[in-house]
Amino acid sequence: SNVSALFSSPHRRYNPLRRQWVLVSPHRTQRPWQGEVNQATGFSDVTYDAACYLCPGNERAGGHKTPAYESVFVFDNDYAALLPEAPAGAESTSSSPLLRAEPETGRCRVLCFHPHHNLTMARMQPGQIARVVEEWQAQYRELGADPEIGYVEIFENRGALMGASNPHPHGQIWATRHVPDEPALEGESLRAYRAEHGGCLLCDYLAEEMRQQTRVICENEGFAVVVPWWAVWPFETLVLSKRHLRSMNDFSAADRAALADILRQTTIRYDNLFETSFPYTMGFHQAPVTPGGHEEWHFHAHYYPPLLRSATVRKFMVGFEMLGMPQRDITPESAAERLRAVAATHFMDR
């Protein structure tokens, strides 16, 4: 068929959410690799590390102390990239129309997922993850109520390969005055689609994926996980709410439990793929917290994992990808097939 000839040769696919093309070059993983080989991330038995500033009871920077928390724990990042107030005298400048700068304010918070140093989302119990989801919802609501905040970005960097500066299970929340470019771009696409078609881009997209099934990995009553048609990273996934929820503000208790379950399903499959503690960066895109209904917004999570060939060889988004356009070496369909084929229970529990 046309599609199989197309999918087995170099082609490009369009991402209507980011308005970007992705080059797909199937079979390119056959090339020899004399490049970087990372260490596989193992699992550890150490539930408490005296040197970890995120473990209960330990000291952090600036004389702060992490309390003896029992489920989740949130604090303002001791080395925040954003501060609530700009210093006196810090005003926007453009010494030339080409050299524009302006103050940016906001808050950076750290959310510890669990007191145990060696846990990861994939190894946590559903109820423990549900506590994290609850806290995310509370943070989104609290920070969103601040008139100085326009957007709340909730994310997790998992694994040394993804720049996590500490292996203790934790995520971050960066809340900014301005809506950052990525969610702003997605918002524009969602708005334009709604204006043109009267529906929601992601509702329509999910319906099509559920019909075709080829890129669907798993689901529950609340959410579905796909390797998106336009995936950039080899095993990138998109977690979509089945109902048109704009943000965590629209979540019921059932939605929270369903999100916890789907994140667990997803990270277990990731770990099973290469039988490793799978590194990734992930985060949520949802409605800005600026005034307005934001009816066009559809809550979702992106997982961007770096691994390609094995637990130790990653995909590099470098030369052509940074200077030209994103490029991937396997089709989204084959990535989905592999993620579907692994067990739904964690390999360490077998």
Next chain:
Amino acid sequence: SNVSALFSSPHRRYNPLRRQWVLVSPHRTQRPWQGEVNQATGFSDVTYDAACYLCPGNERAGGHKTPAYESVFVFDNDYAALLPEAPAGAESTSSSPLLRAEPETGRCRVLCFHPHHNLTMARMQPGQIARVVEEWQAQYRELGADPEIGYVEIFENRGALMGASNPHPHGQIWATRHVPDEPALEGESLRAYRAEHGGCLLCDYLAEEMRQQTRVICENEGFAVVVPWWAVWPFETLVLSKRHLRSMNDFSAADRAALADILRQTTIRYDNLFETSFPYTMGFHQAPVTPGGHEEWHFHAHYYPPLLRSATVRKFMVGFEMLGMPQRDITPESAAERLRAVAATHFMDR
């Protein structure tokens, strides 16, 4: 002053070439690092490696043989991400308006910079680099003459940290039918600026940088190197031609020599910064090879190096950066100051 209050606190800067904001959080490098530490890249004495398929006389994939070349050597990538022709039956598809794909054709070539396995641009002689520039020009011209090619992306991934699958000094050339999104976006910005102001965005930008001097690192008659106002990577640089050259097609012999010299100056300073073989990805942006004068285009090179704190600790563009917007931990001005302060001669020659 306003500017120093602004520059010493979190702020955002605008990149008019990519129409993107960058978050600048000075002093954030003070946070503790328990994350990934890479191996520093050393220098080797091995000029010939029997296991390297890019060394003269050795065998490559598919029974090809790398000849006994003496300066540069170009060949079609044995594992090309792009092929000159789409297979029969590979037609554009959109099984849904949200699932669009189309064939992409082109060529991927590898350009060996020198027969010696252990050389890098920073360790090559000006005349040797000039041979590389000559070959780039010839390739840009040759591939550009093919009516099936719309853009010629010339780049180099240097170092295992940047995904180079082989340390032998080489770069790549990926020529595509469509203009990839990155140069297409820059082209739009250059065109819009020209329509509005009647001049060239990058000519005007360079003039302002030469006036202010704070972000200029080095220069010669033909080119200047700056840490751009909107730099994303800690030590990112932008190499700009002083004259309004649209592409390598506009280069004289003097321009070729000047480009060779400026690339050498830049890579020597990079190596000197942490006294290591500095990893980076770099490449050129220049006029598409589609019909038309492309008067708006201004030839330049981007260097995107990953290192931040030392020869072994890199900057990770992950969570907030991938889901929100790019973020940097030191100001472009302080990066420029450091690159200006190092010696202009290579530390290994001292």
